Amino acid sequence: MSATHEVFNQVEPLVDVNLFDNNRALQSALKFNAPGLGTSGFSALGAQVGSADMQQHARLANVFTPQLKSHSRFGRRIDQVEFHPSYHALMSAATAAGLHGTPFAADEQASGHAHVKRGASFMLFTELEPSILCPISMTYAVTPALRDNPAIYRDWAPGLTSRAYDPALNPFTEKSGLTMGMGMTEKQGGSDVRANTTQAVPAGSDGWGQRFTVTGHKWFFSAPMCDAFLILAQTPAGLSCLFLPRVLPDGSLNKLYIQRLKDKLGNKANASSEVEFAGATAWLVGEEGRGVPQILAMGTMTRLDCALGTSGLMRQALSIALNHTTQRSAFGKKLIDQPLMKNVLADLALESEAATALALRLARSFDRSHDAHEQAMQRLLTPVAKFWICKRGSHFAQEAMECLGGNGYVEEGGEGIMARIYREMPVNSIWEGAGNIMALDLLRALRKADAAAALAHELAPARGLHPALDHLAQSLPTRVEQMANEMEARRLAQDVALAVQAALLAQTAPPAVFGAFCESRLAGHWGHSFGSLGAGTDVDAIIARAQPR
Incomplete structure (x- = not known):
């Protein structure tokens, strides 16, 4: 068959590049x-x-x-x-x-x-x-x-x-590496885990302490092939945290039955499931009846990962958009040379860098948990970063996809990654507490006496560097101290996030990035979509800093 046309003006995918060296x-x-x-x-x-x-x-x-x-070919439950x-x-x-x-x-x-x-x-x-x-x-x-x-x-x-990975379904003593999951939510309660009905009946004790027999279900049980799980169940003393292994110490399978896998919007490579416990064996972790505080402590760490993960996805989407627009031509020149495209790309780069700065700042608080200021910032920034970064993710991915046009919307090839990113973005916003849960957690953090002082201390290094940041920084301590109305909690979470992001960029980013972030996000020189930066923004400097190659 003879060729009907020449293939040109197509983009080489972003592969075999070092994702750190140019970040x-x-x-x-x-x-x-x-x-x-x-x-x-x-x-x-x-x-x-x-x-x-x-x-x-x-x-x-x-x-x-x-x-x-669910069953072997011989009919046995596996x-x-x-x-x-x-x-x-x-x-x-x-x-x-x-x-x-x-x-x-x-x-x-x-x-x-x-x-x-x-x-x-x-x-x-x-x-x-x-x-x-x-x-x-x-x-x-x-x-x-x-x-x-x-x-x-x-x-x-x-x-x-251990740094080993061992997927075999064996007793822990026979494995070189172990993974663990969690099972908290049930059909009737979701985030309201106090509504859980799964029952755990005392069944004696052994070398691992108090043992229980568990009967009930979990509506969202992620990664069911992990070696063990921490679950919540009602014991005689109330909702408690229990350790439930997939394989019991004697080598037998625990009575954990997978009912089905979830058919999710994204997160496709991960198995999320619904399970039932029909007399499963579990051991008490911590104080009986104090399961919720223990789960909240673990939630703090997984919420950090939601912020980190969304920041990583933002960077990936931005890199793919930059890679595409640098190579693809339209209307006589490269896409990246078109003024409106420059505005969009620079705006996305600002959002990505601010997310990276805030997420890694939150990670630092876990390394310094003995420090009073870091403890306060961890309480404050965990719900703020989880709320704001993850809330921005889906909008970010959609705009980055639009930079690729129809090529970004398809599921195949190198640029099909963008569709996968878009479908993945909502999970970090929903998992471990959606926006309202995070806003309420922020209110709880603000009830600590040191919250306003800790925030003022965090913002102090950027004082005097931009009038819009100064104005917001001066208003926040009073709002933090007086915040009592749940109706305004989301707005406060947004403003704390923006103020801290700006203060961090003042200390880590070039003046072009810091100035443009403050002018757009804080001073009001910005519209309601990406790509509405002011005409005086140094978009070339911002884009050059963000290039993945």
Whole structure:
């Protein structure tokens, strides 16, 4: 067959690039939050996650999604989820990078920057594939919580902090690496876990402490092939936190039955399920009847990951948009040379850098939890960062997709990644508490006496650098102290986020980035969509800083 046309003006995909070496925003945030940490490890990870081979694994893990195998071919109940080999390749890379429980290993803790290091790596890996990071994130959050049962922590911590990945469904003593999940929500309650009905009946005690027999269900039980889970169940003393392994110490399968896998908008490579417990065995973690405070403590860490993950997705979407517009021509010149496209790209770059700065600043508070100011900022910034960064994610992804036009909307090829990003964005906003839950958490944080003072201290380094930031910074302490109306909580979360982002950019970003952020987000020289920066904005400098190549 003869050729009908020549293929030209198409874009080479963004593959085999180092996702760290040209990420100047992440490098600046790292230098600010963990000075002296060094970048060689990040550069190696950046090369790995930017490679064509690993991006192919990400594509395959999302195309060939997890499959539930409830029974063997002989009719026996097995309750296993089958994954494509690319899923396991991604999980192996994530654990080797120390993104799960590794920050709690003694040698990592000694560095003083374990959580910042892990946070930056988490963002880089998200640019490769975010959905497999669900069990990774839960393992990160659960590992320190197990300290409330010293016997279990003693036995399980080595496997949870190991950099090995072992997907076999075996007793923990036979595995080189372990992962953990969580099971909190039920059909009737969702985020209102106090409405849970799952019952746990005392069943004696052993070397792991008080043992219970659990009967009930979980409506959203993510990553059911993890080695164990922390769940909430009603015990005689009230809602309690329990440790429930998939394989019991004697080698038998626990009575955890997977009913079905969730058919989700995105997050396709990860298996989320509905399960029932029919006399499953679990052990008490912490004080009986105090399950909710324990879950909230773990939620703080997974909410950090929501902010980190969305920041990583923003950077990935921005990089793909920049890669496309740099190569693609329209109306006589490259897209990136069109004034309106420059405005959009620069605006997206501002949003991405501000998200990176805020997310990694929050990670720093976990490294310095002994410090009173950092404790206060962790309470304040966790709901703020989770709310604002994740809320901006879907809008960001849609605008970045629009930079590619129809090429961004299709699911195949290198640019089909953009569609996957768009479908992934909402999960971080919804998971671990949607916007209203975060706003209410902010109100609870503000009831601490040091909240206003801590915020003023955080903003002080940027005082006098921009009038709009000064005006907002002066108003916030009073609003924080007087905030009592739930109706205004979302607006306050937004304004705290913007003020802290601006103060961070003042200390980490070039004047062009800081000035444009303040003029647009704080001074009102901005519309209601991306691409409405003022005519005097140095868009070329902002875009040059954000380029991925």
